[in-house]
Structure formats: C-alpha cells, structure tokens
Amino acid sequence: MRLMWLANLSAQAAAWGLIVSRGWLVFDMTGSSMDVGIVTFAAMVPLVFVPPIAGVLADRVDRRTLLGSTYALNMAQNLVLGLLAGTGTIEEWHVVTLSFINGIARAAQQSTSQALAANLVPPERLLNALSLTGATQHGARLVGPALVTPLLAVFGAPAAFFLCTSLYGVGWWLIGRIESLAVGGGRRDESLLVSFVAGLRYAWAEPLIKMMILLVMFHCGLTMAFESLLPNFALQRVGAGSTGFSTLMIGVGIGGLVGSISIGGVTEPRTRGRLYLALGLLSGLGQAGLSFATGMPLAFLAVVIMGASQAAFMTMSQSTIQALGLNEYRGRLASLNTFSLGGIMSLMNLANGFLGTSLPASVILLSNGLLFAAIMAVSFASAVARMAYREGLPVATRPRVAIEPGLP
Numbered sequence: 186m187r188l189m190w191l192a193n194l195s196a197q198a199a200a201w202g203l204i205v206s207r208g209w210l211v212f213d214m215t216g217s218s219m220d221v222g223i224v225t226f227a228a229m230v231p232l233v234f235v236p237p238i239a240g241v242l243a244d245r246v247d248r249r250t251l252l253g254s255t256y257a258l259n260m261a262q263n264l265v266l267g268l269l270a271g272t273g274t275i276e277e278w279h280v281v282t283l284s285f286i287n288g289i290a291r292a293a294q295q296s297t298s299q300a301l302a303a304n305l306v307p308p309e310r311l312l313n314a315l316s317l318t319g320a321t322q323h324g325a326r327l328v329g330p331a332l333v334t335p336l337l338a339v340f341g342a343p344a345a346f347f348l349c350t351s352l353y354g355v356g357w358w359l360i361g362r363i364e365s366l367a368v369g370g371g372r373r374d375e376s377l378l379v380s381f382v383a384g385l386r387y388a389w390a391e392p393l394i395k396m397m398i399l400l401v402m403f404h405c406g407l408t409m410a411f412e413s414l415l416p417n418f419a420l421q422r423v424g425a426g427s428t429g430f431s432t433l434m435i436g437v438g439i440g441g442l443v444g445s446i447s448i449g450g451v452t453e454p455r456t457r458g459r460l461y462l463a464l465g466l467l468s469g470l471g472q473a474g475l476s477f478a479t480g481m482p483l484a485f486l487a488v489v490i491m492g493a494s495q496a497a498f499m500t501m502s503q504s505t506i507q508a509l510g511l512n513e514y515r516g517r518l519a520s521l522n523t524f525s526l527g528g529i530m531s532l533m534n535l536a537n538g539f540l541g542t543s544l545p546a547s548v549i550l551l552s553n554g555l556l557f558a559a560i561m562a563v564s565f566a567s568a569v570a571r572m573a574y575r576e577g578l579p580v581a582t583r584p585r586v587a588i589e590p591g592l593p
Contacts, residue, residue, distance in 0.1 A: 232527025240520025440492025
C-alpha cells in the first residue's frame with residue numbers, strides 16, 4: 186500500500202499542477218476565461234461516461250496493470266503538451282483534445298485505485314488506507330500548484346508540463362513495483378453493458394451498499410457542487426471578489442485534509458455508524474451556515490467545516506462500500522463513487538451556475554444544504570439506516586450473494 190500511496194501522491198500533484206499550468210497557457214494564448222472553461226469542461230466530461238467502463242475493466246483485468254496504463258496515458262499526453270508548447274506549434278484545439286484524454290485517464294484512475302486499495306490492505310484497515318489517500322489528494326491541491334507556479338513564472342508552461350510528465354512517470358514506475366495479486370475475477374464472456382448492469386443489480390441487492398451509494402450521490406450533488414457559486418458568494422456576501430474566492434477554496438482544501446486524516450483512526454463499528462450520520466448532517470448544515478456568513482472569518486470557518494465533513498463522509502462511504510463488496514464487483518462499485526464525484530458534481534455545478542444568474546448564491550447554498558440535511562434525517566426512517574446508525578457500520582462482512590446476469 187505504501188507504493189500505491191506514493192504513486193498517488195506523485196500523480197495527484199501532477200494532476201493539480203497540470204490544471205494550473207493548462208489554464209495559465211490557455212488564458213495566455215487567448216485572453217478568454219470562456220476558453221479556459223471549455224478546456225476545463227473537456228477534462229471533466231469523461232467523468233460522466235468513463236467510470237462505468239473503467240469499473241467493468243477493473244473487475245476483469247489486473248488492476249495494477251490498468252492503473253499503470255492510466256498513469257502512462259497521462260504521462261504521454263503531458264509530454265505531447267509540453268513538446269507542442271515548447272516548439273510554439275500548439276493551438277487551442279490541441280489543448281482541448283489533450284485535456285479530454287487527460288480526463289479519460291483520470292476517470293479510469295480514480296475507479297481503479299479504489300478497487301486496488303481494497304486488494305492491498307485487510308478490510309479492517311481499509312478506512313485508514315483511504316483516509317490517507319484522501320489526505321494525499323487534498324494535500325496535492327496545495328503541493329501541485331506550488332511546484333509549477335515558479336516554473337510558470339520563470340520558464341513558462343512547457344517546463345511545468347515536463348515536470349508533470351516526470352511526476353506521472355514516477356507514479357507509473359511505483360505502480361509497476363506493486364507485487365500483490367490484484368485481479369477482480371469478473372466475467373469476460375459478456376459485454377461491457379451487461380457487466381455494468383450486473384454491477385448495478387448487485388449494488389441494489391445489498392441494502393447497506395445501496396443506501397450508502399444513494400446518499401453519496403445526493404451528497405455530491407447537493408453539498409459538493411458549490412464551486413460555481415463561490416465567486417458570486419464571495420462578491421455578494423463577503424465582499425472580497427476573486428481574492429475571496431481563492432481564500433474560500435483554500436479553506437475547503439484545509440478542511441478536507443484535516444477531515445481525511447482524522448477519520449482514519451475510527452475503527453469501532455458503533456462509533457463509525459453514529460459518526461457517519463453526524464458527518465452527513467454537518468455537511469448539509471455547514472453549507473447552510475455558510476449562506477449566512479457576511480464576513481471572511483465566518484465564511485472561512487464555514488468552508489473549513491464543510492471541507493472536513495465532506496471529505497470524512499466520502500472517505501467513510503468509499504471504505505465501507507469497498508469493504509462490504511465482493512471482490513469481483515469492487516471496480517464497478519468504485520465507478521459509482523467516481524461518477525458521483527465527477528459526473529454528478531459537474532452537472533450540478535453547471536445547474537447551480539445557471540441558477541446563480543437569477544438567484545443569490547446564498548439562497549442556493551442554503552436550500553441545497555438544508556435539503557441534504559433533511560435527506561440524512563429522513564434516512565433514519567429506513568430500517569437499514571437505523572441499524573447502521575445505531576448498531577454501527579461493519580468493518581467487513583460478506584454480502585449475501587453475487588447476482589449473476591439473467592437471474593431474477
């Protein structure tokens with residue numbers, strides 16, 4: 186697991202460094218924020234359709250090989266980007282195309298890495314492993330931009346792209362050194378669609394897994410799709426403009442880092458169950474609290490709380506789903522998490538941005554936050570949820586049966 190953690194650290198730093206460098210290059214080329222948005226959308230849209238395919242593949246082939254392939258693909262597209270920028274032959278459509286390829290690789294990487302982590306550690310340590318991975322992701326949001334910013338200022342975008350290429354190369358080399366067996370064992374004699382539907386049926390047949398996946402989807406759509414609202418909120422409520430937006434995003438990252446680290450030591454099932462409920466409520470109520478903030482100190486405190494509760498809630502959800510799921514379905518279960526994190530979040534960010542043109546950002550933040558808090562409260566009416574919250578979230582238990590395609 187140590188090798189995978191180091192590979193993830195290197196790749197995440199490269200990913201966030203690439204986001205900054207790519208945006209800087211496009212804005213320098215065109216002077217248009219809209220063009221930067223187009224490139225960003227090209228990198229995010231694969232999160233809508235790639236996770237189901239990647240999840241099926243992660244259950245059929247060696248997960249180490251598949252994950253290493255995503256690193257190699259990102260290494261190659263970064264290298265091409267650097268060469269085009271360095272030779273002065275780059276055009277905007279090159280950046281859009283390579284961003285799309287980057288998005289495909291990252292979407293597959295996220296699904297595969299979750300499934301692989303479940304093969305590398307025992308179930309009782311999976312929460313610790315994923316909490317460390319989550320902390321790495323949030324820490325990389327600070328490390329990656331910090332590494333490329335001096336290069337952008339002194340040498341320009343090509344040097345930053347070559348650094349990102351090197352970081353992906355280090356991650357690829359580390360993944361290749363993992364020796365543990367990591368094969369899902371999924372069936373190869375059926376189509377991708379049939380396999381993915383079988384994964385959906387399996388998730389739906391397992392009450393606790395189904396409940397947690399549904400809560401994750403609502404959580405990502407209602408409490409984690411706030412980026413498109415924060416610039417207006419920073420201007421309207423905090424009165425800080427673009428500087429305020431950057432400060433609030435830093436607060437979210439700090440909270441996420443703290444939340445990911447702190448959740449790793451929670452192993453007692455009953456504590457996990459009660460904490461899961463509390464984190465879900467806090468995610469919604471924290472966002473609702475942000476909507477009332479009128480100054481930077483209170484707003485910053487609110488986003489730190491949001492970041493911490495959201496990261497801890499997602500980490501606990503992912504680790505429990507992976508620990509409970511049969512190995513042959515773990516890739517497809519992870520793909521549902523990836524779709525929620527990327528696909529649902531991107532779509533809801535788009536919807537929130539549209540609503541923000543006619544409604545105050547604070548109103549949207551308040552309504553979405555209260556809605557998710559209400560969903561968490563109403564979930565207590567479910568017998569499955571009540572047992573999970575009262576009796577605790579199990580560290581690992583074998584699900585009832587693996588549903589095969591064609592069975593009722």
